Amino acid sequence: MSNEENRNNSKPKKNYTYVGGQAVMEGVMMRGKRSMATAVRDPEGKIQVESERFEPAEKQSKFKRLPFIRGIVSFVSSLIVGNRVLMRSADVALPEEELTTKAEKWLVEKHKIDINAMLDVVATGLGILLALVIFIWLPQFLTGLMGLEKNAPGWQGLWFNLAEGGVRMAIFVLYILIIGAIPSLRRVFMCHGAEHKTITCYEEGKELTIDNVRNCSRVHDRCGTTFLFLVMLVSILVFSLANVVAVKWIYTDIDWVNSAIRICFKLLLLPVVAGVSYELLRLLSKTDNKLLAVFKAPGLLLQRITTREPEDGMIECAIVAFQTVLAMDNDLTIAEKRFATPCKMTELLENTKTRFRNNGIEEDEAEWIFSIKLSIPKSAVASEERILKSSQVKDILAVVDERLTGRPLWYIIGDTSFCGYTIKVDERVLIPRSETEELAMLVVNAAEEGNKILDLCTGSGALAIAIDRELEKDGRRVEVTAADISAGALELAQTNAILNGAHIRFVESDMLTRIRERYNIIVCNPPYIPSKMIETLQREVKDFEPRIALDGGDDGLDFYRTIAENVNKNLARGGILIMEVGQGQAQEVASLFKYCDYAMIIKDGYGVDRFVKIVI
Secondary structure: OOHHHHHHHOOOOOOOOOOEEEEEOOEEEEEOOOEEEEEEEOOOOOEEEEEEEOOOHHHOOHHHHOOOHHHHHHHHHHHHHHHHHHHHHHHHHOOHHHHOOHHHHHHHHHHOOOHHHHHHHHHHHHHHHHHHHHHHHHHHHHHHOOOOOOOOOHHHHHHHHHHHHHHHHHHHHHHHHHHHOOHHHHHHHHHHHHHHHHHHHHHOOOOOOHHHHHOOOOOOOOOHHHHHHHHHHHHHHHHHHHHHHHHHHOOOOOHHHHHHHHHHHHHHHHHHHHHHHHHHHHHHHOOOOOOOHHHHHHHHHHHHHHOOOOOHHHHHHHHHHHHHHHHHHHOOOOOOEOOOOOEEHHHHHHHHHHHHHHOOOOOHHHHHHHHHHHOOOHHHOOOOOOEEOHHHHHHHHHHHHHHOOOOOHHHHHOEEEEOOEEEEOOOOOOOOOHHHHHHHHHHHHHOOOOOEEEEEOOOOOHHHHHHHHHHHHOOOOOEEEEEEOOHHHHHHHHHHHHHHOOOEEEEEOOOOOOOOOOEEEEEEOOOOEOHHHHHHOOHHHHOOOOHHHOEOOOOOOHHHHHHHHHHHHOEEEEEEEEEEOOOOOHHHHHHOOOOOOEEEEEEOOOOOEEEEEEEO
8 A cells, every 4th residue: 555545544534424335337336324326427428327215224123233134234235236236337338239239139129028137137147156166166176276174173174264265365366456457347446446535535524526536545444345355354264163063063074065065154154254244344444443454454455456546537427426325315305316228118117107106296297208208199108018229218317307306397398288289388487287278268169250359467378379279270360469477478478379370469568557459358367376375386386387477465366356457448348358267266256346247157177166257
């Protein structure tokens, strides 16, 4: 270890962190108390993040949190999770054409078989088998060639176990050196360095910038390499003690049977070794006692081999993963994310529905996203069988992730459908609702040839556009004017009118203050939510849709009172005023128009008193 790394590693920690990590292909995985995040740079140079939540340790059963037992649980979990995130990172880091052979494409296209899941299982099985051969059978075999009696009692048997442990360590170091020479795995070692440097930078109280991280040590007390060294060290002691029992009670006169027994013994005792090693690692990571430094030193030296100086892009991935975990651990409302990798459409759809359901979003919106992004009918989405390309998954997940922030779907898409017309929407206007389509049809049914129609509080212009276009289709020529107090809303409404070929005159006006003409029909869907109720609305409404288009004053009726006081000068004799109202407001709104010929309350398609029709 260099003097610089010794100095860096001995610096006092200002921010103790529970976050640990793992290097993956072209990125880093970080794991906190209740969440984990993997940041990987894809072939396009963009950082993709996959995050998930899990049950924190304090909520697990007391048995799993017991000393020694927690080490076994951690060891098994690390193996399973570590392999999974490594395979997932490969799906992102490697170009899609490298991941998919012609045979795989044929299976996908002809038989709808996702071979990746099958390969994951096979690769995991082969990896375990290879580990057994290299680190259990081979050390035992090579030590046997030294002439030591493997099944001898007393000191002779102990010497065999010590020698076998030494051989195992030598094989481990040689194995690391060999795989470190492979270009792709050398880059994994560089990502390992980025992981350590990022955690060290945070613990030293420095801002997580690329420059600060680069100047930190790539050696860290809580490293998996140190843990593996401790595993091998503890295994020598544990296997030696177990051998004493085996010599006396279990070994036979058949050499190959005894070799098999020794291997089985090692496998059975792995949980014991893992549990003891974990507790020892926890102890060593929390102390700077010089007497215990001898146990740290070999692991820290091994880290010089398993870590390399990272590139800036790798450091950036490590920072992103680390900050994502910190944010998710501190804010339970942050949604999980998923890598954009090829997958079955049905699998991604179900995953999206689950994520939406867990975040209080209608599952139906998931089908809309797939329908829009894949250009297939919404009714066919649930039954569609296909494998999606990474580019398709990326497009879908971009919308899903943004929707999980609370932003309404139709703002994300950029437009919505209203009476069959495409209406562009953004945060300047409310998203037109389905019940307002019924309001448009009430006006269309009431209009006559030559009528002048005013859409008050037009917003996106959806009402005015639908009325103008439907009457034009029917051959009834009318003049339609649309008014709104918001210049931004009017700008968008004009865009929508041009998009749909509607002929509408737009006026910027605070209700009727700048309206000079008289109209045969005035239609209005004004703000009608009581002020105190705004904060109780869904997140996507109260946090994203314009408050000016929602807030109807203390009781929600302020705009209806203004209309009642002023509409008489703008409505022709025999003219009609048709308004949309909030649930439970119809009677009160109708009672405001005392001078009218008659007032009528009309129910919407759900049986709710939704519209008030006034005839002057």
